[in-house]
Amino acid sequence: MSELIKVKQQGEERCEGVSYQDLLNDEKIDVPAYLREDTNPYMGDDDISVDRWISRDFHDQEKEKLWPKVWQMTCREEDIPEIGDHHIYEIVDQSIIVTRTGENEFKGFINSCLHRGRILRDNDGHADEFVCPFHGATWDINGNFKGIPCKWDFSHLDEKDMNLPQVKIGTWGGFIFINFDANCIPLDDYLSPLPEHFSRFPLHDYYKGAHVQRVVQCNWKVGAEAFMESFHTLETHSEILTFTGDANSQYDTFGDHVSRSVTPMGIPSPHLPDVTEAETMRDILELSGRMATDSAEGHEMPEGLTARTYVAETNREMFSDIIGEPLDHATKSELEDAILYMLFPNTQVWTGYHGNIVYRFLPNGDDHNSCIFETMILLRYEKGTKRPDPAEKNILRPDQAFSEAPEIGGLGPVFDQDDSNMAAVQKGMIASRKGAVSLASYQESRIRHLHQTIDKYLNA
Amino acid sequence: MTTTADTLIAAIDITDNQTVAVTLEGKNILICKANGDYYAVDNQCTHQRAELTGGRIRNCYLACPLHGVRFDLRTGMPKGELTRVPLKTYPVSVAEDGNLHLELD
Numbered sequence: 001m002s003e004l005i006k007v008k009q010q011g012e013e014r015c016e017g018v019s020y021q022d023l024l025n026d027e028k029i030d031v032p033a034y035l036r037e038d039t040n041p042y043m044g045d046d047d048i049s050v051d052r053w054i055s056r057d058f059h060d061q062e063k064e065k066l067w068p069k070v071w072q073m074t075c076r077e078e079d080i081p082e083i084g085d086h087h088i089y090e091i092v093d094q095s096i097i098v099t100r101t102g103e104n105e106f107k108g109f110i111n112s113c114l115h116r117g118r119i120l121r122d123n124d125g126h127a128d129e130f131v132c133p134f135h136g137a138t139w140d141i142n143g144n145f146k147g148i149p150c151k152w153d154f155s156h157l158d159e160k161d162m163n164l165p166q167v168k169i170g171t172w173g174g175f176i177f178i179n180f181d182a183n184c185i186p187l188d189d190y191l192s193p194l195p196e197h198f199s200r201f202p203l204h205d206y207y208k209g210a211h212v213q214r215v216v217q218c219n220w221k222v223g224a225e226a227f228m229e230s231f232h233t234l235e236t237h238s239e240i241l242t243f244t245g246d247a248n249s250q251y252d253t254f255g256d257h258v259s260r261s262v263t264p265m266g267i268p269s270p271h272l273p274d275v276t277e278a279e280t281m282r283d284i285l286e287l288s289g290r291m292a293t294d295s296a297e298g299h300e301m302p303e304g305l306t307a308r309t310y311v312a313e314t315n316r317e318m319f320s321d322i323i324g325e326p327l328d329h330a331t332k333s334e335l336e337d338a339i340l341y342m343l344f345p346n347t348q349v350w351t352g353y354h355g356n357i358v359y360r361f362l363p364n365g366d367d368h369n370s371c372i373f374e375t376m377i378l379l380r381y382e383k384g385t386k387r388p389d390p391a392e393k394n395i396l397r398p399d400q401a402f403s404e405a406p407e408i409g410g411l412g413p414v415f416d417q418d419d420s421n422m423a424a425v426q427k428g429m430i431a432s433r434k435g436a437v438s439l440a441s442y443q444e445s446r447i448r449h450l451h452q453t454i455d456k457y458l459n460a
Numbered sequence: 461m462t463t464t465a466d467t468l469i470a471a472i473d474i475t476d477n478q479t480v481a482v483t484l485e486g487k488n489i490l491i492c493k494a495n496g497d498y499y500a501v502d503n504q505c506t507h508q509r510a511e512l513t514g515g516r517i518r519n520c521y522l523a524c525p526l527h528g529v530r531f532d533l534r535t536g537m538p539k540g541e542l543t544r545v546p547l548k549t550y551p552v553s554v555a556e557d558g559n560l561h562l563e564l565d
Contacts, residue, residue: 121527121528122527122528122529122540122541122542123528123529123530123539123540123541123542125516125523125528125530126516126523126528127525127528128525131526131527133507133508133526133527133542389519392519
């Protein structure tokens with residue numbers, strides 16, 4: 001047997017339980033093509049040095065070569081609904097004023113006065129013009145220089161370009177993205193195939209129903225990786241195993257910037273042999289935090305139905321009522337599975353018809369040992385009614401538990417379990433004598449994919 | 461002439477998220493309406509003394525039009541780093557005749 005064939009077989013090992021693609025064969029509704037994608041090119045099994053999570057040098061390389069080059073999600077369009085509204089987006093030591101300049105037009109300005117360098121805007125808010133709080137140099141919201149007091153003292157600036165420098169800006173799904181690199185690839189190319197895969201979930205029409213943020217004592221990548229594999233469910237979230245297909249999740253990579261995990265729900269873990277359909281149904285309603293109802297009270301499993309089907313149909317009915325339109329075309333998978341996409345480098349978005357979770361992991365300023373973890377929940381609202389205002393960001397103190405944020409419901413206790421690992425991973429990596437981590441070939445392949453793409457940027 | 465506090469302005473004349481500046485006993489005071497409730501604060505930002513008239517109101521927060529400091533209209537407390545000094549607030553009620561009644565010190 002040639003070496004090549006042996007390697008290929010290693011990369012193709014899978015859990016013996018029912019596969020996600022098998023579950024799709026049970027759908028009564030036409031399965032859309034994006035769910036049939038099953039793509040995970042083998043990327044190798046080498047250990048990965050802990051340096052990339054714990055060393056200052058690696059953080060500095062990211063600061064120099066990663067963040068200045070990637071498209072990054074800054075905020076939602078709905079966060080700055082009126083012309084002149086702006087959001088201050090900060091990444092490592094950079095600051096951008098993301099401003100709405102027209103009904104559907106946005107600009108991103110370097111947040112630094114061209115006179116003495118003070119940041120121009122300290123906070124999110126609204127402005128008719130940007131007046132520097134230090135000496136009063138002023139720009140209109142399109143970044144055109146309007147003047148400075150004592151103009152007689154600045155005749156040497158007449159020949160200079162005094163308009164505010166801008167970054168590239170683009171939108172998708174109601175999110176606003178920026179890129180510091182004037183020669184970057186277009187956002188549409190960078191996002192592909194995300195827009196196509198989300199065509200059934202028009203996120204620009206969703207509103208932000210919750211937004212919770214907290215500092216976590218780990219590198220931003222440790223945080224992101226906590227949500228990129230379902231392998232940890234067995235040990236970390238054992239209470240959800242009665243309704244979670246953990247070991248038989250599917251993992252996909254699409255080009256350099258997008259990857260996906262699909263964790264089947266409404267079926268028991270392959271690790272648990274003796275779970276009844278009634279137990280699966282009860283637990284998923286009570287514990288998942290993502291179903292149309294969070295109580296199993298009054299729900300009886302009808303004879304002959306599986307929990308997966310019963311819960312999907314319950315979701316179909318209740319989600320349809322909430323959004324005011326039928327969901328006849330939705331597969332069971334789309335109605336209940338955990339279908340989670342990552343957009344490189346630090347944004348993760350779930351599919352779904354009502355209650356799409358979004359994660360973002362930002363370095364905590366210039367500190368490589370802590371990060372800012374944010375969760376948003378995007379919701380639909382009844383067709384034809386006024387779009388609800390987006391939720392204000394709830395910034396938890398570092399000593400608060402996620403379960404103290406009632407707006408994220410059942411997710412809070414799950415995040416607290418993840419939180420108990422995140423800072424501990426950072427600490428353990430620093431203490432490690434091995435100095436490297438070993439990844440599962442398949443279940444942790446998205447983590448390897450993330451790092452291979454980071455390397456492409458750092459080595460470019 | 462000093463305007464008396466309780467015949468100042470008809471409550472109905474102020475709409476949500478609107479600010480109205482009045483002079484009361486020599487003080488420049490801003491009356492605001494947010495989420496259906498009325499508030500009165502000193503009409504001078506504690507950051508760099510700009511008038512707050514026309515500042516945008518959202519969710520009980522009034523933003524200074526000049527540099528954007530946000531104040532909680534309920535308490536006067538500022539958000540962010542630009543100032544730590546709260547805005548002075550005055551109790552407001554709607555009198556039986558429909559006019560706003562302010563309690564000055």
